[in-house]
Amino acid sequence: MKNNPYLPEKMKILDVIPQTDIDITYRVETDMKPKNGQFVQVSIPKIGEAPISVSDFGDGYIEMTIRKVGRLTNEVYTLKPGDSLFIRGPYGNGFPIEKYKGKHLIIAAGGTGLAPVKSIVNHFYRNLDELKKFDLLTGFKSPKDILFKDEIEKWSKRFNTILTVDKGTDDWNGNVGLITEYVPKVEIEDMDNVEVVIVGPPLMMKFTAQAFMQRGVPKEKIWVSFERKMSCAIGKCGHCKIDETYVCLEGPVFNYTKAENLID
Template identity: 75%
Template sequence: MKNNPLIPHKAKIIEVTAQTDIDITYKVESDLQPENGQFVQVSIPRVGEAPISISDFGGGYIEMTIRKVGSLTNEIYTLKPGDDLFLRGPYGKGFPLEQYKGKHLIIAAGGTGLAPVKSIINYFYRNPEEVARFDVLMGFKSPEDILFQPEIDQWAEKFNTTLTVDSATEDWKGNTGLITKFVADITIEDMDNVEVVIVGPPIMMKFTSLEFLKRGVPKEKIWVSFERKMSCAIGKCGHCKIDETYVCLEGPVFNYTKAETLID
């Protein structure tokens, strides 16, 4: 019998890793086989439910990086390894990973937008021969907001990575400035062989996309993910609907040729 998409299943927490004061990564037991960029609905009975991006996955587990923003996440933050969460999904349309293979792949991620693309970066970190070139741009508000610092250090060993913060104290020795500032520094030799993934706050995605368009990157080579609040995740409630588009069903990943028409 086919599983009911509205019924959650229990998932035991394997590992809890603090990223910042308000961001924690939960690794849970799961047989889900998601696409890169999909999300799950995470719940605690009698507390609530929320959509959470899958930040990584592998045999028998998935990872989710969860920000403390309300009653449900406050309750999740009390959980420890051995405790249970409840999941349903995965939902949505992910990134076309196969299309990126053999290409010059550029990922630009702002803030928590790094979470939905972390699994793509890790895939090509393990399989660097499958991309012609790989550039990763990452921007955060401050050094204290940086996610996945150990992984970022590892990525820098194999790829061209740029990490920047909007503002920092005097002891910060890295880049300072909006992520858009660094788009011009990327060498793009063949516009027909490039794919650009942009994920972050809406304003960041808008202006970063414009910077790549100024560089001559075709619209159909740009991909974005709409990190917006969803509800039922199966296109029944209409909470995520923009015009006639249900983001939870047709997205959250969109090609820019579609995304530019979605004005919320």
Template identity: 70%
Template sequence: MNNPYVPFKLPIINVTEETDIDYTFRFKSDINPQNGQFLEISIPGVGEAPISISDFGDGYLDMTIRRVGKLTDEVFELKEGDYLFARGPYGNGFNLEDYKGKDLVIVAGGTGLAPVKSIVNYFYEHIEELKSFKLIIGFKSPKDILFNEEIEKWKNKINVILTVDNGDENWKGNTGLITKYIPKINEEDYNQTEVIIVGPPIMMKFASLEFLNNNFPEEKIWVSFERKMSCGIGKCGHCKIDETYVCLEGPVFNYTKAKNLID
């Protein structure tokens, strides 16, 4: 019988510096996860943490990691040829079939872009599977923008709106909170539109309200919870909200469920 707590090695293929505190690590891997799932990554003697899978393909997977503490300090010292340990993938992800043939709107704030990056890349390569695709991305400042080169590439096929809360003297793009750019959807388009919102909790709250205030149906909104998921298999209870284990039923939830998940 396999022990679900025993991790496996993930060799590092390369490391991309996105910002001063956000690096994307590409690992050699045959894992075929669901979009939006996560891994528990670890370094023995240092610690373990849940990290979203930001992209994956034949023989590799990517994780975009922010330097925020003891474990990630050590992860940022790793380089090509090194490895870390991982368990998973875990959780309930996004089902791409829910969005095919629809008008898709993705609203992503800050590092919330990472969990949906694989969805964006999939539909970029299969744009004919959507009626339309609008991607609204917000960051605190220009220096916090992730995936700059890919964002520019996405603009070739996707309606991309990129905004920053606070620009600088060199910033020529949009400024203002991400909610400023959320579209008004006509009632006759409700049934053919799906919305994904991922980012900090306060951002997801007000972005969702922008759609709901336009009478957009709750069941057409999907969110992903960034929450401390320690074991990943519903045993430790760290991620539990009332009777819901986020690591098992989430991190992806329909808004009809998510609206009641309050700490």
């Protein structure tokens, strides 16, 4: 174990996979074994550091889907396979996927919220017999903002996958509308045997959770993940604190019984 919990490790970039004009997935070499939904702190010396969700992982690698939004990510976008990133972690609590086994799992992800749950989707894609039923709802602002297009097409061949955009284009033939409009379209046979995962912008999570609760899903069956600007990631700086809750330690994944009261 490291003596200094802030000390990152240098990790080689194995692959760079463009997603949209401003989103790229980076696969890096590491023996790290994260839990589904955990995050890491990514840094470049003399540039800065930022929290990034682990979007997928496997033997010898993790993947992170990074959006170009500032100084650090602008620099990350200049890197190519063979270059290195500095990473520490993983941090936080992940999704309790053992609890989802044998259940009807519904995942609702808005925009970049699909990244933190992608590893869960892939796990059950490979192990669909572990679930009673699986539904995926995913929404983006526009067709050009869609992440993981190839994976979404692959997933749709194995379980019910609803893809929608807030605003369509002339060449878009798919669904148009907010995710909340498609919540009533998901068939739920047993409210006591369902688990719902919701990840996305705060308002999207709030109204999607309300839509499921209006259908009769108990709030203790709903799970969300908070996107926060983590700094130390080990509960020392208080940067991510909401009231008395350190999101980096107790989250970023919360049951909705706790999350509904976490308001900035």
